[in-house]
Amino acid sequence: MEPVELRRIARTISTVENQAEGYEAILAQAYRLPRWADVIGITGPPGVGKSTLVDALTAHWAEAGERVAILAIDPSSPYSGGAVLGDRIRRTRSSGYTNTYFRSLSSRGHVGGLSETATDLVAVLSLFEFRRVIVETVGAGQSDIEIHGTADCTVVVTVPGLGDGVQASKAGLMEIGDVFAVNKADMPGAESAARTVENALAAAYIGEPGINVSDPHPVAASRPPSLTPGLAALRRRHGDISADASAWVPPVIQVVATENRLVADLAATVDLFVDWSERTGRRAERGRERAYAQIMRALTARLLAPYLRxxxxxxxxxxxxxxxxxxxxxxxxxxxxxxxxxxxxxx
Structure with a gap:
């Protein structure tokens, strides 16, 4: 991208993020786009290599000719309130491509691992014809679950040797993953870490990793008659093999992001899920849920504004x-x- 375009994108994002003059007109145009960029959420506990994996995925898609943007949500500085820009340091491979864009955003104290304006900025980047937007969450473990409401595909990242088993197998992160990545798979214990995640998934899903077709399916009749609210939510998102034409079982991919090993496999799995979600209407349903959340956020701000003025x-x-x-x-x-x-x- 030319410097002029980069500056224009940066100014537009700053206008929307800070709700400066003209931001409403920008959003009015962006939200009227017939289709947004594919939003890939990358989340997981601190230290699992999310930024390195984001860098590798960005380079993979950029090399294929796609326009890719990264929104890295960083913790707020306790002094300035701005983003702590550690992620720029780990962006090495993808920075060499002219069809990529990087932006650090401060969480500004917003819980859930995202910036409050993340969804608006996805719309803005779509306006600039980005094909993909990768959103990397703060990295605060199980609290980083809000990405599910913004992303078309959420990748939960873990690594071997996180202490009390695999952190991703806990409630919260486990319930938002569409794809799971065991990074640093060259380390001892990678196979065990992958099996731990797979065993946890087996408690909630029937079928093989990836797309499952319901007819014929030998285990469909074994579906338990009652579901917990958590399982019901998972099956709304990923389908129920006993009731739907097809269902998705989140795969577990072992990767070594620093060496770019099996990153292409992870990217292909993400594409497979996004395509399946599109064909089954689940992406559209997520878009409706996202719109509802944005209406509630805007409504809250509008209702509070008279008191502040x-x-x-x-x-x-x-x-x-x-x-x-x-x-x-x-x-x-x-x-x-x-x-x-x-x-x-x-x-």
Missing amino acids: APGADQWPAMVSTWIDKIAEGKASPVEAAQALVEGAEK
């Missing part, structure tokens, strides 16, 4: 501080504080 709103920091003291001293609850602040703004 109300007469005396400049005194809110002091008023909030007073209520914080009361709560800390055990003299009030957050509900009482919110009610008092709303009533004060309405007067």
Whole structure:
């Protein structure tokens, strides 16, 4: 990309991220696109090599001629509030391609591993004709589950030797993965780590990794009659072999991102899932869920805005501080504080 285009993309993203003048018109145009970029979410505990894997996947798709953007969600700096830009250091292979774009975003204290504006920025990057947007979460373990609401395919990354078994097999991360990657597979224990994830998946899925066709299927009749809410959510997303024409069982791919080993296999598996999700209508359904979440976020901001602009709103920091003291001293609850602040703004 030419420097002029890079600057234009950067300015547009900054306008939307900071909700500066003109951001609403940009989003109005972006959200009217008939199709967005494929959004690939990369999440997992700290230290599993997410950034290195993102770099390898980006280079793989860029080499095939695709325009690829990376949104790396970094922890907020406790001093500036901006992003801690560690991910730039680990972007080596993909930085040599002119059809890639990288942007670090601060989580700004937003929980769930994402920046609050991540979905809006996916729309913006789609406006600039990117074919794929890879979103890398903060990396805070099981709290990094919000990526599922934004990504078309979520890749959960783990490595051998994480202490108490494989962290990805815990609830939370385990329930959002469409594909699982065991990185650093050249280390001892990689096979064991992969089996641990596969065994955990076997408790929730019937069939072989990848796409399963329901007819004929010898084990379809063994489906238990009752489902937990978690299992029901998984089968809405990945299908139920006893009821649907096809179903997806998340594969576990062993890779060595630093050496680019089996990264092509992982990329092909991601493509297979995105294509299956598109054909079965599940991608469209995710888009509706994503739109609902964005409406709720925008609605919350709109409902709060009048109070922040109300007469005396400049005194809110002091008023909030007073209520914080009361709560800390055990003299009030957050509900009482919110009610008092709303009533004060309405007067």
